[in-house]
Amino acid sequence: MTTNEQLFARAQAVIPGGVNSPVRAFRAVGGTPRFISRAHGAYIWDAEDKRYIDYIGSWGPMILGHGHPAVLEAVQKALLEGFSYGAPTAREIELAEAIIAQVPSVEQVRLVSSGTEAGMSALRLARGVTGRSKIVKFEGCYHGHADALLVKAGSGLATFGHPTSAGVPAEVVQHTLVLEYNNVEQLEETFAAQGDEIACVMLEAIAGNMNFVRASVPFVTKLRELCSKHGALLIFDEVMTGFRVALGGAQSVYAKLIPGFKPDMSVFGKVIGGGMPLAAFGGSREVMKQLAPLGPVYQAGTLSGNPVATACGLATLAEITKPGFYEALAAKTQKMVQGIAEAGREAGVPIVTDCEGGMFGFFFANALPHNYNEVMATDKERFNRFFHGMLDRGVYLAPAMYEAGFVSAAHTDADLAATKAAALEALRG
Numbered sequence: 001m002t003t004n005e006q007l008f009a010r011a012q013a014v015i016p017g018g019v020n021s022p023v024r025a026f027r028a029v030g031g032t033p034r035f036i037s038r039a040h041g042a043y044i045w046d047a048e049d050k051r052y053i054d055y056i057g058s059w060g061p062m063i064l065g066h067g068h069p070a071v072l073e074a075v076q077k078a079l080l081e082g083f084s085y086g087a088p089t090a091r092e093i094e095l096a097e098a099i100i101a102q103v104p105s106v107e108q109v110r111l112v113s114s115g116t117e118a119g120m121s122a123l124r125l126a127r128g129v130t131g132r133s134k135i136v137k138f139e140g141c142y143h144g145h146a147d148a149l150l151v152k153a154g155s156g157l158a159t160f161g162h163p164t165s166a167g168v169p170a171e172v173v174q175h176t177l178v179l180e181y182n183n184v185e186q187l188e189e190t191f192a193a194q195g196d197e198i199a200c201v202m203l204e205a206i207a208g209n210m211n212f213v214r215a216s217v218p219f220v221t222k223l224r225e226l227c228s229k230h231g232a233l234l235i236f237d238e239v240m241t242g243f244r245v246a247l248g249g250a251q252s253v254y255a256k257l258i259p260g261f262k263p264d265m266s267v268f269g270k271v272i273g274g275g276m277p278l279a280a281f282g283g284s285r286e287v288m289k290q291l292a293p294l295g296p297v298y299q300a301g302t303l304s305g306n307p308v309a310t311a312c313g314l315a316t317l318a319e320i321t322k323p324g325f326y327e328a329l330a331a332k333t334q335k336m337v338q339g340i341a342e343a344g345r346e347a348g349v350p351i352v353t354d355c356e357g358g359m360f361g362f363f364f365a366n367a368l369p370h371n372y373n374e375v376m377a378t379d380k381e382r383f384n385r386f387f388h389g390m391l392d393r394g395v396y397l398a399p400a401m402y403e404a405g406f407v408s409a410a411h412t413d414a415d416l417a418a419t420k421a422a423a424l425e426a427l428r429g
């Protein structure tokens, strides 16, 4: 049998750091990444055939668990019809319609292949529509690795301690203003000074790239008010939260708390592709008509709207739009974090948790953080020990304390109970 360690050694010879996306390398927590050989339902198996309860779910897409029969069938059927045509298909329309049906702020969408591409394109469109250059993002929020957005971007970058990335010229980020998450005063000051130069504000309203931090209602309210007043577009990055925290994404959660609330544009990924490379950005017809071929803002993609990816996304959406899906998923997620919190109490270790829909976070701290600095002040050593304790006991959590976790519809009560038992042992061990 080939071990994880042997594979990691081989991988490092031919792939930088042995991985194709940095957080997979276990750099934050140390140790050997698990090389996954197969997955089914709530479980993944590594190269050594060890089984884990999976709370990463491909970093969000696998909301139904792995290999859901309806999704498998749709993908297999699509494969037989051809992998890619580079020409329009009916399935792209169906997927666009399915997204729009759930998100009232979105009248049109363009499909792309990754969240990075979607965020980058939304940004270009916002700048094209407003004719302005400046953009606002918040510390700890990640919007993909487009140059202009790669500033103080949480998660993978936080892990490596890079406030930004080498290879991004200062000129490219000179228009990117980075503000503190949940800081209303700073937002007001920034808009008072430069509001009429700001093209857009991009926000992870339930931020999953600094573990799990909610934007406060006063913060989102003020953001909406200032963007409207100054003609800046408010872009909700729902790559992680879209169809994950609720069918209508984080914006539907805030629309319940702030009457009439809507962002101007939205960015989606992960769940809408069900595990295939698929993402989207959208907004009002007025904004979207500025995109090529109708308007002057260029954007394109050889594999955009790929027929296999759209089949996978559509089959996934068909399952998650069934009545009661999110209620059941939210109940499982609550049970998962309650288990972690109870294990903490029983072991005498301070842990705080939060969750929404099928997304969760937990911190080794006494109170929930409200911004990136507060996340950074939580107990990292304790997290790293806990991560390995859980991994040893067959529970696969995100390998960094800056990442949110995900529960799928395939997780059973027995999985949740096993997770709690593992947590108690890991905390006591």
Ligand code: PMP
Residues within 6 Å of the ligand: 059, 114, 115, 116, 117, 119, 142, 143, 144, 145, 204, 208, 209, 237, 238, 239, 240, 269, 270, 279
């Ligand atoms: N935005 C957010 C909120 C994300 O969490 C991510 C990926 N984790 C992205 C954008 C980028 O998506 P991708 O990795 O598909 O490029």
